[in-house]
Amino acid sequence: MALHSLHRVTAHKLDSEDPVAPARNEFYIPTRAEITQNAEISRPDAPSLYLCGNSLGLQPKLTRQLLDEELNVWARNGVYGHFRHPHSRPWVTIDETVTSAMADIVGAKKDEVAVMGTLTTNLHLLMAAFYKPTKERYKVIIEHKAFPSDHYAVESQIQMHNLSVSEALVTIKPPVGSKILPTDHILSVIKEHACTTALLLLPGVQYYTGQAFEIQKITAYAKALGITVGWDLAHAAGNLELRLHDWDVDFAAWCSYKYLNAGPGGIAGLFVHENQSERPRLTGWWAHEVKSRFLMDNHMRIQPGAAGFQLSNPSVLDTMALLGSLTVFGNYTMTALRAKSVALTGYLETILLSRFPDRPFSIITPSDPDQRGAQLSLAFDGDMMEEVNQVLQDNGVTCDERKPDVIRIAPTPLYNSFEDVWEFVEELRKAVDVVLARRKVLSMGTSS
Template sequence: MATSTDELYHYNKDSETLEFCQDLDKSDALARFRSEFAIPKRKDVSNNKDVQNGDDPCIYMCGNSLGLMPLRSRDLVMQEFEVWGEKGVEAHWDHKYNRPWASVDETVKDMMANIVGAKPIEVTTMNTLTGNIHSLLAAFYQPTAEKNKIIIEKKAFPSDHYAVESQIKLHGYDPKSSLITIAPREGEDTLHTEDILAAIEKHGSSTAVIMLSGVQYYTGQWFEMEKITAFGHEQGCIVGWDLAHAAGNVPVQLHDWNVDFACWCSYKYLNSSPGGIAGLFVHEKYAHDTSRPRLQGWWGNEKESRFEMKEGKPDFLIYIGFRAIKVAYIICHRSEFVPTPGASGYQLSNPSVLATTCLLGSLQVFTEAGFSALREKSIRLTGYLEYLAEQVLAPHAANYKIITPKSPLERGCQLSFTFEHGKMMDVFNGLQANGLICDERKPTCIRLAPTPLYNSFTDVYHAVHTLKNVMDAVYGQQ
């Protein structure tokens, strides 16, 4: 396969016109899905009250932070309000739209499994991302004096650092010695697979868990998950992945790649609503493993007896005796936890019906579009963004850098632009003033993410030309 999008699609001078983009959009089989989403108006998101064409849709390239609202999610949630009003608690079992609340997580299981290349038994929706990281590490990080290290990226998302450090401390170890971080080479922005493997080989004998990001949030780099997972297993390590920026963005095959565990949020590329319910994967090989310790909650208990509040087996029997005469006894009962096989056995509380229903609406759109078609469009959108930026921003070549890998095999639909310290926020504010919504990571990075479900090639054209105009204003015309 070609190592750059330009090699795949052979862009040239004729590709740099608005007419070219409009023709691409007319022939785009996925273009119809744009109307499935609520796209904010320029005047509602701009920090400039006098923004031109304020009633037009903004250029929204922030799906890597928060996906746009699927219109059908709003409709589905309104149905839940209707059912709640009509049925109350009875809607847990009697639901006019055939989505009983007692099994609401089942409505998204198969579609979610398809998104991450898993079997339905291997996935569930629960909690939020960091909560799921803790739940998974509680089960899979079982340190010993010989193997107590966790390997992560040095620039992993802060929450990953916090969770991993706290788990190490909870087990009585010191992150200074038990936390291994992998950094890019000096002067570089992304990691080499060979360096990741070298770190694993160096520390493998003393490492319990390797937990990396599928797609690195800052640079947009997509790691070689299959190769890294296999090598980690060869070193005797458990291998898990944080897919916050990978789920719904790049094609992953968690089951086939023999990943031990994974988790992800769903409010970015999966468009599930702000703070939406998260996902969790546990490989099928652990489906019936009840020996591994885990955090337990009633929603993880076997479904057949989940709602039976009966007493379980006697936990202990205390006799108080004197001169061989029994004078008293106390029987303490417990409800025995019998986990549901697979990932669902890791659930804690009942999932939010409204949050799960928001996710349902988005996954329906994903299913109709087909992930392979979305991935192909994603490669083209991001590649065209890169090509056009190189051409249009050529006068400002010294003022910015794209730090995301050039190869489509090493990235999703995000490009990270860096600017000199002290100028980035000027550029960012200028973009927002002109109705281009993206996000910034201080001190130097702006991330643009053209997502294939609702972004168009015309969006990309306008984004690049907006960036050129803003850079002209910030740096002066070059």
């Protein structure tokens, strides 16, 4: 039996033994015809290969029902939906429908989590409370290839304090010849700038390489040196097992539209450790305690915990979209989801290595499962990445490209199968062969 056939047999076996497999039925999987604009695609009604949950998660089937329910409440009850709700979800406390489940996903106490705003807005609110530069300690340490939004937010926070970005911003670059940031290297940079650093802000998972950072170890090291520690968990929430409370993280923020499947631009979340919840912060009406919020006396009585960082009432519809996904998450533990994720990503790596003995790409994501989430980043040789990705798209495969040369593949445990992974590698093999054949023809034409 051919090697690729053996891999498919393995995929079938792994899917049949997968305790998380039923979760796939809770999501809409776009067909090949729906996901691509290629009118001549084969098997147009077959499920597409969607391996892009690190960019936008698929829609849970429950989400539409929940949104329709709230639209009906609005249509039939108007303003009374704030307090009188046929499904026991009054809008004035709508965030309470998701806070506990979100706290479980990030390893926090319920009072340490608030569901609110968007990722960058929440980072700004948190930095306004936690970045307090002094003459001695004023620097912010981030990674050199931080997601642009984070980089811009940190720069603007530094500038708001009338400090020079060139002097106050420290970026951690990978060691020479490496694309990842070893923990020891991160710690060495922290140590070098410890006496002048006020804040460390790193991602739980690096978006480009897929590297998962050692949050617990890095947090403990930096805090022992008197540095406040925050984390951007956009690519980690719903992906890794997190223990934010136990790890003594000061604060964290994340979005919900990637692994948390809450839809494009979905409502975000933040974490503030209970030991830090009393610090001054920017406030708004929704930071006021619930029982006296509508007295309208302009006398602030701040809610305890992370809820006291809220500004305005959260979008009911966005919160319902998140609830649709968190309900599916509630059927499984993060331990079970992480175990499947490790197996899926490991299976992907194994097949890639066996099916591409002469690879036109390198896998820049760490091989150690403890140092990666549900993602492998393939850096392609030369300038072939965009061509390969286009062929994949034309054939109903959805991944994610990051210029100049990387395709990111994210096998997501809630809705991706081992069969998906096997099929993806076969489609990638075909796409690479198509691109190489085209280039050979062009090369022969040029030489003649």
